[in-house]
Amino acid sequence: MQRMGWVIGIDPQHIAEYMRLHAAVWPAVLQRIHQSQMRNYSTFLREPENLLFGYWEYHGQNFDADMAAIAADPQTQRWWSLCGPCQRPLESRSPGEHWAAMKSIFHTD
Structure with missing residues (x-):
């Protein structure tokens, strides 16, 4: 198992819409995530910086x-x-990234 973290900006005027969408993620999207071996998927919002953190x-x-497979x-x-x-990709992201990958530096159970 590999823990993964990603970050992206969010347009402040779209925060309410983004939260509304994620309050009822479509079952087909959730199924595809599961089929692609992703578990314990969480998204966090940081205001006033307007950042989304995905784990x-x-x-x-x-x-x-x-x-x-997800993208297709x-x-x-x-x-x-x-x-x-709704999203604002970070200027510092790597080529080909939409969400910017983060480096894992600490974990404890």
Whole structure:
């Protein structure tokens, strides 16, 4: 299992919409996440900086293939078309990233 953290900005005018969407994530999107070996998926909001922090535990063997399966899913693409305009990718993100990956530096059970 691999713990993963990601960060992205959010447009302050879209925070309420983003929270509304995530109060009732579509079952097909949740199923695709589960099929791609992601568990314990959580998203946090930090205001007034307007940052979203995403955390999950990846239990698969091929992260790139599992993420490609998510990206190819029509329901997930539709979901992203609603959520994406709310987000503000960080300028410091790596090429090809939408959410910026974070380095894990500490964990305790």
